[in-house]
Amino acid sequence: MLKLPPGQEPAAGDHRTSVVERGSFASARCSCGWTGPARRARDRARRDARAHTQD
Template sequence: MAEQDGPEAAGRDHRTTTAEQGRFCVARCTCGWRGPARRARSQARTDAEGHAAGE
């Protein structure tokens, strides 16, 4: 099925990272997802974990 050929089907493993942007930290994923800018690194990591878990 063509629907399964998208980036989510190709790599079901979501690899997340965090990146500093000035005073903020942003979580990003290899699928293209990007979390909101957070002042707390721990909250950006929580966002990334939630995304990877499919929440």
């Protein structure tokens, strides 16, 4: 998980997500440090990212 120095946390609602591929797995990651589970389906990883930004 990404650790940011104190005082540099993203503002509420300032989540930038991406999907990172490693081998045959994909996982969603966010600028806030959140990481979703590894998925074989890239579409499912994208849905994880959307669900995270909607929370």
